[in-house]
Amino acid sequence: MSNGLIVVGEEVDDYAYIPPEYFEYCKKALLTPDLKKSTDFIFDSVSSFDNEHVCVNDGTSVYFIDKELEQSRKLPKLPGRGEFIKDGELIRGHLNGKMTVLDTKGRILAQNSGDIDLGDGVVAKKQIKLPTPAATLSCPVISGMKDNSIEKRINDTIYYEMVEAYEDLVRFDGPENTMYVYSTYVITREKNLILIDQNIFTDLLGAVHGYSYRNTICIDTETGVKYGLADLFRTDSGAWEYLSTVVSGQVREKMDEMGYFTDEIVIGPDTPFAVKQDGIVIYYTAGDIAAYAAGMQEFFIPYADLSEYIDTEGDFWNAFK
Structure with missing residues (x-):
């Protein structure tokens, strides 16, 4: 680490395959450079903060440890999970998943709340x-x-x-x-x-x-x-047959490009969809109807083409139109 401390991950089976990414999440211990002092395996993450301290998470709190494995009295201890670096007189990073800027007393000066x-x-x-x-x-x-x-x-x-x-x-x-x-x-x-x-x-x-x-x-x-997809259409309107025909047609148009597993798509009440301003999108996650490498597949149908089937008196339609 930047302050000379050594990070050691938990003991694992020598004969098993260990994904390299696992070290990022497993329990860790810290040792001084001379190996004379160490902590228990209590840290979920450890990152360099500055030349004097590392930033650690112990599952419940975020705090800072110096070269002698002592918790800093000059830097804050914060509830939750986080990772910070020193930025001049400020502490900058993420706290509980939100980008955060603190002073050295732990006061939040700015935070991307996401609200x-x-x-x-x-x-x-x-x-x-x-x-x-x-x-x-x-x-x-x-x-x-x-x-x-x-x-x-x-x-x-x-x-x-x-x-x-x-x-x-x-x-x-x-x-x-x-x-x-x-x-x-x-x-x-x-x-x-x-x-x-x-x-x-x-x-x-x-x-x-x-x-x-x-x-x-x-x-x-x-x-x-x-609301679900069925709430958008009149009962027995023939919407499922129409949507299945339209989406299957779009699949056939892109069959050579995308390599779909099938050219017959059946749409029903449980088919995933997204509402847009001028139509709906029927979508399938990667690997559902085409190779995973092809990514998510989307099929757009404008409301203008669905006017025969939409329940214009229904609660779903009138909630956003």
Whole structure:
């Protein structure tokens, strides 16, 4: 490290394959250069801060250790997870997933909160969950609504859809079973409809490649109801047959370019979709209908082509049109 300390990772099986990335997340100990003093294996991460200190995380706090393995009295101890470097008289880095600038007393001078103003006094506050050293799950928390019960219903739905639904992906059980998980999202509002577009990237350490998921959520701010694709169309309108025909046609047009696994796409109520201003997007994550290297596949259908099928009297349509 920059101050001369030595970092040692936890003991592992010499005969097993150890993904190099595992060292970034496993428990670590610090030793002085003469090897006469050491800590226990208590640190999730260690990074250089300046020529005198390193920045460490012990699972609950972020703080700074000097060349003698003593916690600095001149630098702060902060709750949560973080990584910082010295920038003149300032401390700059990330605290609990948010870009942060501190003074040496630990006072936050600037922070990228990630909060989004959705209008009418409604704010989407960014919440970050850090269940393991290798996992970061982000989701918005809605505040400022006039009806507290609807606000709670919306937040419960968001948390389930964006965090709880992916908890099974979070694994931290040694070098052979550790999953890197990182999620981001974009949140917007169209009239009375909250639109969330979430992306989740996962990587089982040592695997050939990671895997990406996309999750879109449409929630009515007036009722707290989460809408699905079926809510957009009249019952028995023939929408599924039409969408299947259109998307299959787009697949055939790009078959030579993308190398799709099939040229017959069946669209139904559970097919993932995204709402746009002038149409909907049917999407498939990488590897679903084409080779993983082809990436996510999207198929756009304008509302003008769906006028025969859309339930223009329905709650979903009128929430954003």
